[in-house]
Amino acid sequence: xxxxxxxxxxxxxxxxxxxxxxxxxxxxxxxxxxxxxxxxxxxxxxxxxxxxxxxxxxxxxxxxxxxxxxxxxxxxxxxxxxxxxxxxxxxxxxxxxxxxxxxxxxxxxxxxxxxxxxxxxxxxxxxxxxxxxxxxxxxxxxxxxxxxxxxxxxxxxxxxxxxxxxxxxxxxxxxxxxxxxxxxxxxxxxxxxxxxxxxxxxxxxxxxxxxxxxxxxxxxxxxxxxxxxxxxxxxxxxxxxxxxxxxxxxxxxxxxxxxxxxxxxxxxxxxxxxxxxxxxxxxxxxxxxxxxxxxxxxxxxxxxxxxxxxxxxxxxxxxxxxxxxxxxxxxxxxxxxxxxxxxxxxxxxxxxx
DNA sequence: CACGCGTGGAG
DNA sequence: TCTCCAAGCGT
Numbered sequence: 001x002x003x004x005x006x007x008x009x010x011x012x013x014x015x016x017x018x019x020x021x022x023x024x025x026x027x028x029x030x031x032x033x034x035x036x037x038x039x040x041x042x043x044x045x046x047x048x049x050x051x052x053x054x055x056x057x058x059x060x061x062x063x064x065x066x067x068x069x070x071x072x073x074x075x076x077x078x079x080x081x082x083x084x085x086x087x088x089x090x091x092x093x094x095x096x097x098x099x100x101x102x103x104x105x106x107x108x109x110x111x112x113x114x115x116x117x118x119x120x121x122x123x124x125x126x127x128x129x130x131x132x133x134x135x136x137x138x139x140x141x142x143x144x145x146x147x148x149x150x151x152x153x154x155x156x157x158x159x160x161x162x163x164x165x166x167x168x169x170x171x172x173x174x175x176x177x178x179x180x181x182x183x184x185x186x187x188x189x190x191x192x193x194x195x196x197x198x199x200x201x202x203x204x205x206x207x208x209x210x211x212x213x214x215x216x217x218x219x220x221x222x223x224x225x226x227x228x229x230x231x232x233x234x235x236x237x238x239x240x241x242x243x244x245x246x247x248x249x250x251x252x253x254x255x256x257x258x259x260x261x262x263x264x265x266x267x268x269x270x271x272x273x274x275x276x277x278x279x280x281x282x283x284x285x286x287x288x289x290x291x292x293x294x295x296x297x298x299x300x301x302x303x304x305x306x307x308x309x310x311x312x313x314x315x316x317x318x319x320x321x322x323x324x325x326x327x328x329x330x331x332x333x334x335x336x337x338x339x340x341x342x343x344x345x346x347x348x349x350x351x352x353x
Numbered sequence: 354c355a356c357g358c359g360t361g362g363a364g
Numbered sequence: 365t366c367t368c369c370a371a372g373c374g375t
Contacts, residue, residue: 043358043359043360044359044360044361045360045361045362047361047362048360048361048362080359080360081359081360082358082359082360082361083358083359083360084358084359085357085358086358158354159354194363195363195364196364224355254357254358255357255358255359256358256359257358294359294360295357295358295359295360296357296358296359296360297356297357297358298357298358332359332360333359333360333361334359
């Protein structure tokens with residue numbers, strides 16, 4: 001087994017040193033900061049997470065602060081970033097680190113892998129960047145770069161392919177494994193793009209099998225297509241006599257679990273029926289607009305209704321002013337759209353779409 | 354292994 | 365408008 005690093009490693013590392021983006025979490029090897037950034041980076045582009053990262057580490061500067069935080073506050077910091085289970089797993093892991101690891105983040109791949117929310121990619125990223133462990137961090141960028149370098153038509157959607165690539169790269173890590181991993185990802189993010197890659201600017205183009213054979217545009221191979229089902233939904237803004245709106249905490253399982261939102265049900269259930277059964281509201285509903293919200297695997301086609309001047313005595317649901325909903329509650333984007341529409345349409349006739 | 358799980362940018 | 369895709373993980 002050849003366990004020396006690849007011949008192109010040096011060129012890649014030199015390119016990385018010169019071209020890497022100045023990201024805030026690159027200013028430190030603090031495993032806590034790197035951990036947070038890597039969790040946020042899962043399935044998320046770096047530019048998107050930057051403001052979230054800065055706010056998060058300011059509010060929760062160390063693992064003890066994170067472990068002691070209220071989950072609602074944590075979710076508020078995650079609001080709009082998506083994949084909210086990441087925040088919950090981060091919380092669970094923080095508590096485990098405090099109670100079982102004396103507040104120290106595990107310093108190796110194997111132990112990191114045991115923590116909730118940390119899989120093969122994230123464990124490898126933290127272990128290599130913070131603790132110099134020679135283990136490959138294989139994300140979507142690396143799968144693409146490696147497929148092209150080796151002219152491999154293996155399906156990168158397969159778990160087996162990911163394992164093989166991680167194994168192959170891990171056998172050949174240089175003495176700067178963290179830099180190597182980051183360099184591979186940075187190359188994928190800046191040069192070896194999914195479409196129209198900048199091959200002429202690539203520091204390892206002379207070693208690229210796909211470029212040599214003209215297959216760059218065919219790689220990587222990903223067979224599985226996402227199939228998205230459409231659900232017809234009905235949502236309702238329930239307004240009381242003081243102009244406050246009814247919000248509900250979503251169930252603790254499933255889509256957007258643990259966050260807050262306005263009453264919403266599938267159309268065949270009927271929002272009027274739901275409100276009457278749950279809150280005994282009998283005031284008339286008025287359709288005020290239609291919109292669509294697209295998740296990874298579901299599309300909601302939403303009919304938005306409103307009920308005005310609802311009488312309630314406090315025990316029938318949580319009523320909060322729109323301003324305080326925005327400032328104090330973690331509201332997913334689908335519901336924020338409704339609130340924006342509500343705020344603007346009270347002054348002028350804005351189409352809801 | 355297949356599927357559930359958000360959102361925003363780019364072509 | 366539609367599709368893909370992004371520093372993936374849990375079940």
